[in-house]
Amino acid sequence: MTHPTERAIDRTRRCASMDEVRRHIDALDDTLVPLLVERGGYMTQAATLKPLASQVRDEARIEDIVRRVRARAAAEGGEPDVIEAIYRAMMEAFIAFEHREFDRLTAEGRKPQLQQETAP
Ligand SMILES: O=C(O)C(=O)C[C@]1(C(=O)O)C=C[C@@H](O)C=C1
Structure with missing residues (x-):
């Protein structure tokens, strides 16, 4: 378990100005x-x-990751709801990227499994 003095929230520095923040x-x-x-x-x-x-979209894996990062956020002294929202938005962007990569690799003929499946 994370030692209280090792929590990320405790590394946040107190600032005297917005420039410093x-x-x-x-x-x-x-x-x-x-x-x-x-x-x-x-x-x-x-x-x-x-x-x-x-x-590409794997709902079970998404929920596993959300559960994991919420627990880590709490252990680090953060807000689980904030971290969950960031992760869900990030994973949506990555899923869209993964779809683009899937299409690009398919168009370039770099998906051997798929070619085998669709071979006559
Ligand atoms: O684990 C996967 O299957 C991934 O493709 C990675 C990832 C992620 O961003 O972590 C992205 C898409 C899936 O919906 C689940 C998780």
């Missing part, structure tokens, strides 16, 4: 965006590995 937010965004891009790379791999477009 925004500097901290910009610095965190510089950490977050590369991680989101890296996460997006796995959508391309998922699109390669899933045989059917109907498998």
